[in-house]
Amino acid sequence: MFKIKINPLWNKSVLLITFSFLIILSSYVLTKPNESAEFFKSVYDFFAINFESYFLIIGFIILLILIIVACSPVGSKRLNLEGKDTFSYFSWGSMLFATGLGAALLYWSTIEWTMYLNEPLDGNDRDDLLKARTYPHFHWGFTGWAIYCLPAVAFALALIKKPNSPLTFSGILLKNQSGIFRIILDLFFIGAILTGAGVGLTLSFPLISAVISEIFMIDKNTYLDFLALIICLVIFGSSVYLGIQKGIKRLSNLNIILVIFFLLFILLSGPTEYIFKNTFEPIGNMFANFFNFSLQSSEYTLDWTVFYWAWYFALAPAVGTFIVNVSNGKSIREIIFGSLLIGSFGCFLHIGILSNSSIYLYETGILDSPKLVDDGIGLESIIVQTVSSLSYGFYLLIFFGIISIIFLCTTYDSSSYILATAAMKNFKNEPSRNLRLFFAVMLVIQPALIMFLGGGESFKWLLVIFSVPLIFINILLIFTIFKNAIKSSKL
Numbered sequence: 303m304f305k306i307k308i309n310p311l312w313n314k315s316v317l318l319i320t321f322s323f324l325i326i327l328s329s330y331v332l333t334k335p336n337e338s339a340e341f342f343k344s345v346y347d348f349f350a351i352n353f354e355s356y357f358l359i360i361g362f363i364i365l366l367i368l369i370i371v372a373c374s375p376v377g378s379k380r381l382n383l384e385g386k387d388t389f390s391y392f393s394w395g396s397m398l399f400a401t402g403l404g405a406a407l408l409y410w411s412t413i414e415w416t417m418y419l420n421e422p423l424d425g426n427d428r429d430d431l432l433k434a435r436t437y438p439h440f441h442w443g444f445t446g447w448a449i450y451c452l453p454a455v456a457f458a459l460a461l462i463k464k465p466n467s468p469l470t471f472s473g474i475l476l477k478n479q480s481g482i483f484r485i486i487l488d489l490f491f492i493g494a495i496l497t498g499a500g501v502g503l504t505l506s507f508p509l510i511s512a513v514i515s516e517i518f519m520i521d522k523n524t525y526l527d528f529l530a531l532i533i534c535l536v537i538f539g540s541s542v543y544l545g546i547q548k549g550i551k552r553l554s555n556l557n558i559i560l561v562i563f564f565l566l567f568i569l570l571s572g573p574t575e576y577i578f579k580n581t582f583e584p585i586g587n588m589f590a591n592f593f594n595f596s597l598q599s600s601e602y603t604l605d606w607t608v609f610y611w612a613w614y615f616a617l618a619p620a621v622g623t624f625i626v627n628v629s630n631g632k633s634i635r636e637i638i639f640g641s642l643l644i645g646s647f648g649c650f651l652h653i654g655i656l657s658n659s660s661i662y663l664y665e666t667g668i669l670d671s672p673k674l675v676d677d678g679i680g681l682e683s684i685i686v687q688t689v690s691s692l693s694y695g696f697y698l699l700i701f702f703g704i705i706s707i708i709f710l711c712t713t714y715d716s717s718s719y720i721l722a723t724a725a726m727k728n729f730k731n732e733p734s735r736n737l738r739l740f741f742a743v744m745l746v747i748q749p750a751l752i753m754f755l756g757g758g759e760s761f762k763w764l765l766v767i768f769s770v771p772l773i774f775i776n777i778l779l780i781f782t783i784f785k786n787a788i789k790s791s792k793l
Contacts, residue, residue: 342763357611365448376787377635386630396558400712405506411656435584447645449614453622456779459786512682513703538711581654615769718742
């Protein structure tokens, strides 16, 4: 009789949940793509309306708590992980930044301001444009990175106390590693990562395909999407197979170097004075209104702030876990302030340059992006037109496409690595290359199949649905942080 040999070091529960989740989700979305999207959207609308204040308050509290922990004596505690590599600050910051964002930052940095300008708050053109410039900085700034960082701090303090703790919610929240509660916690941990991968695909691949279509002047179709998929799978599959030191680190370093060069080129060749003039004012406006933006409802809150916070909550298990994996030798203070400052100011740089370049084209009459959005033109097409309309636009578009691919790959290789790590019984067991590669393939094939068959929107709404119970899991993580912080201070 044929038998499947299970590695005794593998966490069978994680593997079973992963397979079950993918099969059940695929069966529903693939057979009923439109109905599933409508259902998940209605559930999200219900949660967004009824949990709006919870998202806002918890997000703000998480930011405050992390700052308090960082400034406390516990902040000096260092994470010493046996058998894990230690990275330079540049490599560490590169991996931290690339893992948390992917190609979504390039996407929304260019186009997000149009969404706010098309939904004006008070009818004053200048004030509306300032708000359109300001809100992207707020949505991609400190609170989002604090939400990412909370699981990282919780895992780090748990590992200081018990170095072989499994890096899953159940691993640090439960003493008994069996039973229904463990299954529930692991389900939300794994489900968030898997649906996050689905959202990454549905957002990034249409953009990458649009770029390839414009560069080579070929029709954008399913075959082109498939080609982009294969290219990305080969890159990030190779990266995760090689591991953090030889694969993920090198790809992240390359990504950051290319991004810096890309942004500097736009800054120096484009409307330099305009970009400088219109970058600092919205950042200052964000700081001046940070408390109001964080806690008070507005026209933008339900459609944008709640969605972003929900998205970050859902992505945090993967991002936070990966931050811990690459933070050997770093203190709790470095992990917190590194995440908040590197992440936030990196986003501010992207938004300041790309968003203002796009607005410059709008104000000079070269490209009316808000009107194109109103006319129903695809956002990917508008982004391609925006980049192409800048100085040396054709070459910038090639650069933009390369960076988008690498950005996406740096997110996927880290997510694959985290799933493989979660599939081990404890943190000390390094997942095998084959296991890492297996999860890389699983992460991309199933969401891609659903995307090509028209059910991609389901992932978007399912991802944020997962965030509602994650609010309460994060509250438990906060209590765990305080508990382990008190115990660590006595060591």
